[in-house]
Amino acid sequence: MNRLIAVVLVLATCLPLPWTNADEPDASRLRQHVTKLASSEFQGRREAGAIKARSYLIDEFTKLGLQPLFGGSFTQNVTGKGPEDVIGVNLGARIIGSDPSQADHWVILGAHYDHLGRQGALIYPGADDNASGVAMMLEVARTIARSPVKPRRSIAFVGFDLEERGPKGEFGLRGSQFFARNPPMALDKIALFVTADMIGRSLGGVLETTAFVLGSEHEPEVRPWINKAAEGKPVKLALLGSDMLVIDRSDYGPFRSRKIPYLFFTTGESPVYHSPLDVPETIDYPKLEAISRIIAGIVREALDGPVVPVWSAVPDYPLAEAVAVRDVLQTLLFHKEAFAIGGYQIALMNQTIKTIDEIERRGTMTSAERTRIARTAQVIMFTVF
Ligand SMILES: [Zn+2]
Incomplete structure (x- = not known):
């Protein structure tokens, strides 16, 4: 054998294999998960349906050879x-990091699996909300579990219960709140918490190529990871400050309040949000695949990269955030009749667009301007959707 070929062969068997397309989250597998979880058999994943969803996730965790997260159990x-008052069940699996000096650092990838159940004969399937996020989590778990290169740091995959609402219909996030109060790892060892809630459609049904990422204002060092992972993908990421949503809209809330670096992915409220029409057939699977691949890239960086994110108390709002808001406002204005956007809102939106034009020309943004942009975003989110 030629010596060079021999060296190449030896290297090829010793070196970590690079990621190949086959290792990426895949649209047809994502579709299978969404179709199953949002089928009538799962009855909107509440009560009897929630029990089915739990079995499904535990089966998937087991097939991937993942370890249970909660002291030998997949359930919390x-x-x-x-x-004695059990109101719900969180699910979790883990892969312990391969680098002993890093294995006590954790990345958590979570998605709520519960939905609204049924009202009489009417089933709320929750395909986007949030079978899409669960499918992403399972696909990222598959790519990491099946990769010949084991992650340096540890990762937990968590399915949260009771995000939509508590057992008496009260405000949700009960599962993630309980998890954060009773974590299976030290909270200060969570390098990054990533969650996704509704990543298969588009805001208002019109921002078709846009996905929103919230939370990077507290750990701006992850932005290059996000940009790298998003390169060449058919989706435009809008990085927004979490304050634009006024209240915590998903399971990142309990982590945010504990100052744990987090990222929240969503494509926003679509016209079939919380309706029986949130069915698997209308999910945008290529978009879901692109977002899942971006999340996989970010998670991989957090698991293997040289640095772990550090919570920064003073949020950093980049100019790109203002530009992303302008894109959203312009798109909504283009559809103003369809959204029945009124005169006051139109004036506010046009004024804000002008301000952002000026900010972009100048290349800087004052904190007063940023506050006004965030207020506009809040008003529009409340009144249009
Ligand atoms: Zn949701």
């Missing part, structure tokens, strides 16, 4: 008033 009972 979410309790209410006392230890």
Whole structure:
């Protein structure tokens, strides 16, 4: 054998294999998960349907050879008033990092699996909300579990229960709140918490190529990871400050309040949000695939890269955020009749667009301007959707 070929062969068997397309989250697998989880058999993933969803996730975790996250169990009972009052069940699996000096650092990839259940004969399938996020989590888990290169740091995959609302219909996030109060790892060892809620459609049904990422204002060092992972993907990421949503809209809330670096991915409220029409057939699978691949790239960087994100108390709002808001406002204005956007809102939106034009020309943004842009975003989110 030629010596050079021999060296190449030896190297090829020793070196970590590069990521190949086959290792990436895949649209047809994502579709399978969404179709199953949002089928009538799962009854909107509440009560009897939630029990089916739990079995499905545990089966998938087991097939991937993942370890249970909660002291030998894939389940964590979410309790209410006392230890006997079980109101829900979180699910979790893990891969322990291969680098002993890094294995106590954790990345958490979570998605809520519960939805609204049924009202009489009417089923709320929750394909976008949030079978799409769960499918992404399972696909990222598959690519990491099947990769010949084991991650340096540890990763937990978590399916949260009771995001939509508690057992008595009260405000949700009960599963993630319980998890953050009873974590299976030290909270200060969570390098990054990533969650996705509704990543298969588009805001208002019109921002077709846009996905929103919130949270990077507290750990701007992840932005190059996001940009790298998004390169060449058929989706435009709008990085927004979390304050634009006024309240915590998904499971990042309990992590945000504990100052744990987090990223929240969403394509926003579509016209079939929280309706029986949120069915698997109308999910944009190429978009879901692109977002899942971006999240896989970011998670991989957090697991293997030289640095772990550090929470920065003073949020950093880049000019790109203002530009992303302008894109959204312009698109909504283009469809103003369809959204029945009124005169006051149109004036506010046009004024804000002018301000952002000026900011872009100048290349700087004052904190007062940023506050006004965020207020406009809040008003529009509240009144248009
Ligand atoms: Zn949701």
